[in-house]
Amino acid sequence: MELNNIDYNCFIGKWPFSWARQTDLDKLGIIHEAHGIDSGYVSCLDSVLYNDPMEGNLELAKFIKNTLYEMVPCMNPLLPNPERDFRISYESFDYRAVRIMPTVHGYDLDDPNLLEFAEIAASRQKGLIVHTTFGDPRLDYLLLQKPINLMKLPKLLEKTVDTPLLLCNIRLNEISELNDVLETYENIYIDMSELKHSMFSIEHLKEKGLLGRLVFGSFYPMFDFSGAYVHFRGADENTRDRILGNNIFQRGIK
Amino acid sequence: MIIDIHAHLWGHSYKENKIQLLKSAELFGFDRIYISSIMSYDPDEEEIDMLNNLTLGFMKEEPDLIGGFVYLNPKQSNSVEIMNRAIDEGMQGVKLWVAVLCDDERVNPIAENCMKSDVPMLVHSFHKATGQLESETVSTQVRNLALRYPELRIIMAHMGGNAYHGLRCISDLPNVYPDISGTPIGKGEIDYAVNQVGVDRLLFGTDMPYGGRQCVAQVEDSSLSEKDKEKIYYRNSMKVLGIE
Numbered sequence: 001m002e003l004n005n006i007d008y009n010c011f012i013g014k015w016p017f018s019w020a021r022q023t024d025l026d027k028l029g030i031i032h033e034a035h036g037i038d039s040g041y042v043s044c045l046d047s048v049l050y051n052d053p054m055e056g057n058l059e060l061a062k063f064i065k066n067t068l069y070e071m072v073p074c075m076n077p078l079l080p081n082p083e084r085d086f087r088i089s090y091e092s093f094d095y096r097a098v099r100i101m102p103t104v105h106g107y108d109l110d111d112p113n114l115l116e117f118a119e120i121a122a123s124r125q126k127g128l129i130v131h132t133t134f135g136d137p138r139l140d141y142l143l144l145q146k147p148i149n150l151m152k153l154p155k156l157l158e159k160t161v162d163t164p165l166l167l168c169n170i171r172l173n174e175i176s177e178l179n180d181v182l183e184t185y186e187n188i189y190i191d192m193s194e195l196k197h198s199m200f201s202i203e204h205l206k207e208k209g210l211l212g213r214l215v216f217g218s219f220y221p222m223f224d225f226s227g228a229y230v231h232f233r234g235a236d237e238n239t240r241d242r243i244l245g246n247n248i249f250q251r252g253i254k
Numbered sequence: 255m256i257i258d259i260h261a262h263l264w265g266h267s268y269k270e271n272k273i274q275l276l277k278s279a280e281l282f283g284f285d286r287i288y289i290s291s292i293m294s295y296d297p298d299e300e301e302i303d304m305l306n307n308l309t310l311g312f313m314k315e316e317p318d319l320i321g322g323f324v325y326l327n328p329k330q331s332n333s334v335e336i337m338n339r340a341i342d343e344g345m346q347g348v349k350l351w352v353a354v355l356c357d358d359e360r361v362n363p364i365a366e367n368c369m370k371s372d373v374p375m376l377v378h379s380f381h382k383a384t385g386q387l388e389s390e391t392v393s394t395q396v397r398n399l400a401l402r403y404p405e406l407r408i409i410m411a412h413m414g415g416n417a418y419h420g421l422r423c424i425s426d427l428p429n430v431y432p433d434i435s436g437t438p439i440g441k442g443e444i445d446y447a448v449n450q451v452g453v454d455r456l457l458f459g460t461d462m463p464y465g466g467r468q469c470v471a472q473v474e475d476s477s478l479s480e481k482d483k484e485k486i487y488y489r490n491s492m493k494v495l496g497i498e
Contacts, residue, residue: 018418020442135440139416141383196439196468199274220441226471227439233467234281 005038005244008129009168009191009217012060013045017142021045023221025063031225037216039068041129041249043099045221047074048134049143054085061093070249071095072129076105077117086124096249097127097166103145104134109152118159127164127249130156133194134169135222150174157185164189164248168217172198175205182213189248191217192228202235202243211239215246257488258287259495260376260411260435260459261466265293265301268308271463272315278462279319282470285488287462288495290323290349290376295387297327297353302336310343321495323347323376328360334367346495347374347409356391357398365403374407374494380415380436393423400427407494409457412436417443421450428455431494434486435459439468444476444486453482457491 012028015021022045032040042064047056057073064071071093075085077100089095098121100114107114109130121128137145150170157165166189175182175190182188190213195201205214218228232240263271268291275287289312291305302325309322324340326333326348337348348368350356356377368375377399381392393414400408406429413432414420417440424430432451434444436459447456458473460466473483492498 018440018442020446021440138380138382138384139440141381141416141419144383196465199278199463199466222441223439224441224443224468224472224475226475227468230467230471234277 005036006216006247007032007037007040007218007220008166008215008248009193009219010040011043011045011221012063013047013056015045015222016049017140021221025067025069028220031220035225035229037244039070041070041072041097043072043074048101048104052079054088057089058092065093070097072097072099074099074101075117076100077111077114078105078107082113082117083120086120086126090124095126097129097164099129099131101131101134102148103131103137104143106146108148109150110155114156115159118156122160122163125163127166128156128160129166129168131168132170132174135219150178153178153181153188154184157181157188161185161187163187166191166215166248169194169219171195172201172204175210179208182210189213189215189246191215192231192243193217193219193223195231196227200234202231202239206239211242212246214243215248216244255484255488256282256284256286256458256470257491258284258460258462258466259409259457259491260433261287261289261462262464263289263291263305263308263312264463265291265305265308267463268312272312274463276316276319278460278466282467285319286321287319288321288323288347290325292325292349292351295352295389296329297325299330299332302327302330306336306340306345309345310340313344321346323349325349325351326364327353328358328364329353334363337364337367338371341371341373347376349376350391351378352387352390354389355395357395357402358389361399362402365399365406368407369403369405372496374409374431376409376433377411379410379420380412381419382415393420396430397423397427400424400430404429407431409433409494411459412461413443413447417447417450421447425450431455431457431490433457433459434469434472435461436465439472441475444472444478448476448478448482453478453485454490454493456486457494458487
């Protein structure tokens with residue numbers, strides 16, 4: 001089924017450091033429906049901090065099955081035998097992309113384990129969703145994130161040239177620094193969840209000709225849902241529809 | 255009605271910032287925006303003078319929309335003099351940033367003059383897990399200042415940076431008013447803040463042009479009643495500014 005408006009950066013489950021940062025599929029569906037979002041690429045929030053993320057992925061899959069939502073397993077490329085997670089995922093649920101959190105799991109974008117992992121994902125024609133941060137690193141005193149160097153992104157992109165790579169939680173100034181990379185690689189996309197740090201970000205990206213690379217991502221329930229959606233205020237309807245309907249993982253991906 | 259208690263012009267980009275603030279006011283229905291102009295961390299007298307003139311200039315250009323807070327560097331001995339001049343010209347509060355910690359004794363004459371002039375002091379406060387600037391205030395220093403001057407109305411910027419870290423320090427201090435400006439947009443933080451300090455002390459602010467739009471979203475996504483949202487959007491700020 002071809003979906004229209006999509007949230008590429010959403011989770012269900014619980015974040016253990018805050019009582020409020022939790023949701024279930026029903027609540028997510030209600031908030032999406034209220035904002036005209038038809039579906040989402042949803043992952044298990046608990047999985048992010050599980051020793052074996054597949055435990056959470058398999059639980060989430062039970063809820064996602066037979067809904068309009070797309071299952072996105074969280075994975076940690078530093079764990080041995082990454083092929084195993086792709087195999088279990090293939091046997092257990094339909095999925096088009098996998099989600100990784102380098103700042104949480106502690107590796108950079110040129111880590112050999114990640115490059116091997118990316119090769120496996122590409123060989124299986126799965127897109128890669130990469131969180132450049134997992135919430136504002138300045139604020140989280142319980143889970144210190146390891147910063148990544150976005151200038152190393154081309155190393156990763158060399159492994160994924162035929163599959164989409166989505167950068168989530170990236171800031172506008174970081175997008176600007178990646179200008180050459182964005183020009184060189186057409187398979188790289190960015191989400192809206194961290195555009196809050198700048199004003200009129202959509203207008204800026206439109207001027208730069210990057211609207212086709214922009215997708216909607218709320219980072220809900222880590223962020224208030226409207227934190228990203230509010231950026232549409234002032235944008236014309238065509239722009240909003242183009243971003244919400246930018247269906248990057250349904251093009252040539254298994 | 256919406257009052258933005260915390261916005262800026264940056265000295266190096268003030269022309270662009272003015273346009274951004276005016277456009278945002280139109281888009282989001284901000285009725286009044288209180289600005290201070292800032293640039294370097296430890297400004298000299300010449301820079302302070304230049305920045306406060308930017309604020310005054312914008313106030314004069316947009317008198318119905320723009321109000322001003324005078325930016326001071328407490329290291330400078332003539333801060334009270336600068337403050338008095340600014341208040342005479344219509345500014346309605348004092349802004350301290352990162353030149354000194356807010357409980358530094360050099361802040362005392364300014365604090366005492368705020369009380370004498372019946373204006374609030376807006377204090378940058380941001381706890382960073384990734385490391386503080388040398389003289390960057392966190393909520394513990396706000397607490398020290400508030401206890402030293404119980405009659406001083408203090409606006410604690412950004413809810414202390416991280417609401418969970420910052421608000422616990424000032425929850426029992428009725429003269430400290432956290433603003434929600436800046437980057438924090440974690441789900442549920444407004445509800446958490448109201449639980450910690452009550453709904454009568456939380457102020458709406460954006461920190462424009464450094465982001466800002468998400469602050470509207472935070473209030474809208476909270477579980478507060480419309481009446482309580484009104485308090486955050488403007489009623490509490492009117493109280494702090496003494497314009498009830």
